[in-house]
Amino acid sequence: MSRAIGTTVRGIRTPIVKEGDDLINIVVDSVLEAASIENFQLQDKDVIGITESLVARAQGNYATVDHIAKDIETKFDNEIGIVFPILSRNRFSILLKGIANSNKKIHLLLSYPSDEVGNHLMDIDKMDELKINPYSDVLTEEDYRRLFGEKVKHPFTGIDYVDLYKKMANGNIDIYFSNDPRTILNYTKDVLVANVHERKRTKRILKEAGANIVLGIDDILSHSIDGSGYNPEYGLLGSNLASDNEVKLFPRNSQYYVEEIQKILKEKTGKNIEVMVYGDGAFKDPVGKIWELADPVVSPGFTEGLKGTPNELKLKYIVDTELDELDKSEILSAVKQKIYSKDIDLLGQAESLGTTPRQITDLLGSLCDLTSGSGDKGTPVVLVQGYFDNFASE
Numbered sequence: 001m002s003r004a005i006g007t008t009v010r011g012i013r014t015p016i017v018k019e020g021d022d023l024i025n026i027v028v029d030s031v032l033e034a035a036s037i038e039n040f041q042l043q044d045k046d047v048i049g050i051t052e053s054l055v056a057r058a059q060g061n062y063a064t065v066d067h068i069a070k071d072i073e074t075k076f077d078n079e080i081g082i083v084f085p086i087l088s089r090n091r092f093s094i095l096l097k098g099i100a101n102s103n104k105k106i107h108l109l110l111s112y113p114s115d116e117v118g119n120h121l122m123d124i125d126k127m128d129e130l131k132i133n134p135y136s137d138v139l140t141e142e143d144y145r146r147l148f149g150e151k152v153k154h155p156f157t158g159i160d161y162v163d164l165y166k167k168m169a170n171g172n173i174d175i176y177f178s179n180d181p182r183t184i185l186n187y188t189k190d191v192l193v194a195n196v197h198e199r200k201r202t203k204r205i206l207k208e209a210g211a212n213i214v215l216g217i218d219d220i221l222s223h224s225i226d227g228s229g230y231n232p233e234y235g236l237l238g239s240n241l242a243s244d245n246e247v248k249l250f251p252r253n254s255q256y257y258v259e260e261i262q263k264i265l266k267e268k269t270g271k272n273i274e275v276m277v278y279g280d281g282a283f284k285d286p287v288g289k290i291w292e293l294a295d296p297v298v299s300p301g302f303t304e305g306l307k308g309t310p311n312e313l314k315l316k317y318i319v320d321t322e323l324d325e326l327d328k329s330e331i332l333s334a335v336k337q338k339i340y341s342k343d344i345d346l347l348g349q350a351e352s353l354g355t356t357p358r359q360i361t362d363l364l365g366s367l368c369d370l371t372s373g374s375g376d377k378g379t380p381v382v383l384v385q386g387y388f389d390n391f392a393s394e
Contacts, residue, residue, distance in 0.1 A: 005386065006386050006389060007384065007385070007386045007387050007389070008384075008385045008386055009367060009368075009371050009382060009383070009384050009385075010034070010038075010040075010371075010382065010383045010385075011371050011372055011377060011379025011381075011382055012030050012031055012034050012379055012381040012382065012383055013030065013034070013378050013379055014026055014027070014030040014054075014378075014379075014380055014381055015030075017054050017057055017058050017380075018057065018058075019057060019058065019059070019060035020058070020060065021058050022058075023050075023054065023055060023058035023257065024257060024260045024261055024264065025264070027048065027050055027261055027381055028261060028264050028265060028268065030381055031048060031265070031381065031383060032268065032269075034383070040385075042265070042269050042271050042273060043271060043385060044271050044272045044273070045272065045273075045274065045305065045387070045388045046271065046273045046274070046383060046384065046385045047273070047274045047275070047276065047306070047364055047383070047384040047385075047387055048261065048265075048273060048274070048275045048276070048381060048382070048383055048384075049275075049276050049277075049278045049364065049365070049367075049368035049372075049381065049382040049383075049384065050257070050258075050261075050275070050276070050277050050278070050380065050381050051277075051278060051279070051368075051369075051372055051380040051381075052238070052250060052251050052254070052277050052278065052279040052295070052300065053240070053248065053279075053380065054380045054381070055251035055254060055257055055277055056229075056248050056249060056250065056251040057248065059229070059251060059252060059253075060229065061229035061230070061231070061248060061249045061250075061251060061252060062228070062229045062242055062246055062247065062248050062249070063221055063225070063228040063229045063230070063236075063239075063246065063247055063249060064098075064228070064245050064246050064247075065094065065097050065098035065101050065245050065246070065247075066098070066101060066245075067098070067221065067225045067226060067228040068095060068098025068099060068101070068220065068221065068236070068247075069098050069099070069100075069101035069102040070102075070225050070226065071220050071221055071225050072098070072099050072102040072104070072192075072220065073102045073104075075213070075215060075219070075220070076102070076104060076190050076192070076213060076215075077190070078104065078105075078188070078190060079104055079105040079106070079107060079187070079188045079190065080099065080102075080104050080105070080106050080107070080188065080190055080191070080192055081106075081107045081108075081109065081184035081185075081187060081188040081189075081190065081191040081192065082096075082099070082106060082107070082108045082109065082184075082191075082192045082194050083109045083181045083184050083191055083192070083193050083194060083195065083202060083206070084109065084110070084111050084115070084116060084181065084193070084194055084195035084198075084202060085108070085110070085115070085194035085195070085217075086115045086116055086117055086119065086194075086195070086196065086294055087110075087115045087119040087121065087154065087161040088119070088294065089157065089159060089164065089241065090240055090241045091239070091240065091241075091294050092165075092194065093164055093165065093168050093241070094168075094241045094244075094245075094246075094247050095194075095217065095220075095236055095239065095247065096108075096165055096168045096169055097168045097169075097245075098247075099169075099192070100168060100169040100170055100172060100173070103172075104172075105172055105173075105174075106169050106172060106173040106174070107173070107174050107176070107184060107187040107188050108165060108169075108173055108174070108175045108176070109175075109176050109177075109178055109181065109183055109184045110162075110175060110176070110177050111177075111178070111179050111195075112127075112134055112139070112177045112178075112179065113127050113134060114289070116195045116196060116197060116198065116291075117196070117290060117291040117292075117293065117294055118284065118285075118288070118289045118290040118291045119154060119161070119290060120154070120155075120289070121144075121148075121152065121161065121162070121177070122144075122148050122152060123148070126147075126148065130147055132147070134179055135179065136180075137178075138176060138177065138178040138180075138183055139176065139177040139178070140176060140177075141162065141174070141175045141176070143177075144162065144175075144177055151163070155288065156288055156290070162175055174187070181193075181202045181205050181206055182205060182206065182209045184206075185206070185209055185210065185211060189210070189211050189212035189213070190211070190212050190213040191206050191211050191213065191214050191215075192215055192216065192217065192220075193206070193214065193215070193216040193217070194216070194217050196217075196237060196293075196294060196295075196296055197293075197296075199216045199217075199218065199237075203216060216235070216237075217235055217236045217237050218233070218234050218235040218236070218237045218296070219235050220235045220236045221235050221236050221249065222234075222235040229248075229249045230249065230252070231249050231250050231251075231252055232252065233300075234249075234250045234296050234300075236249065237250060237295070237296040238250030238279060238294075238295040238296050238300075250279070250295065250296070250300060251277065251300060251301075253301075254277040254299075254300040254301025255301040255302075256301075257275075257277065257301060258275040258276060258277060258301045258302055258303050259275075259303060261275045262274070262275045262303050272305070274302070274303045274305045274306050275302070275303050276299045276301065276302035276303070276306055276361055276364060276365065276368075277299060277300055277301045277302070278298060278299050278361075278364070278365035278368045278369060278382075279295035279297070279298060279299070279300070279365070279369075280292050280293045280294055280295040280298065280365075280369060281293070281298065281365055281366030281367075281368075281369035281370060282298050282358070282362045282365065282366050283366050283370075292366075292369070298359075298361055298362045298365035298366070299361040299362075299364075299365050302361050306360050306361050306364065307360070307361075308359070308360055309358060309359055309360060310358075310360060310363070364384060364387065367382075367384060368382040368384070
């Protein structure tokens, strides 16, 4: 083989991006400068990932709790039922503060033993020991405290989320625990659906059960309120805490950014480079049981070459089953020939058994998210090279 290295991933440092900055040229210049300084070449089918936070910041896509409160006031007349929010200081607590600023009574329904992405409200073994049936039992806050204690802290954050959410709502809130969204209709018919990935199903169930108003977090700040940021597709879904009174929303028009960056890089390098905006990776922590994906999608914008799922052979399967009797000198050419002649679509074939049938953008987004991190690495742009190569690539 002439190739000794497969996929490589580089975090690319950029200047600090502020509202109004020319993000497109910042990304292009940062990648080209990194290539020059570190002495590597850009190639066709390289992938550039840009964290969604960078796009939103350049857009100035921010909103205050007062903006949230005003939108809630226009869409709800009376008491509000909130169904299935995730447990997060960064994601939901600031949204709850804005909702509470509307001065409407809140009925909050939490799923248990964990939220949608795996943050636990209780020890699941203790839940079993207490003979609590999560499919049918409804708990009040009093039940919850009596059964699980006055302080139930998240193992990673050390936060008691029931206590936090009561404080964020200034005490004007009643909290219940159930996995049936229809439970909220015992307290109010006007409901704000707050879960992320199952929101459409939750809305449908509530409407069929006779709810009056059924809106989602994705319907709040779907347009600008008094000059605020907004997202026409996702509303407040994917937003993050920016300060004690402000959130940064999921970016708008991501498709425009990726296509412009791709076009400029083609003009400057002659290479066909794929570009994507990425948020949370789509992976699960095996210890904390937390699914990372709290954004509505991994990638809100990506170029054409990133559509679809991988179409790969499982080399281990082929070597162990079809090439087992060949000697080492024959195996290499046989494997390459197998790759060259593989079907356009391997779905369901034994040769692809054990490969990852996920969207390419989900896989690449997870890789980018793990590379850039969420702390102080300072590499909000990621360059992935060789991702679409295989064992037969020269």
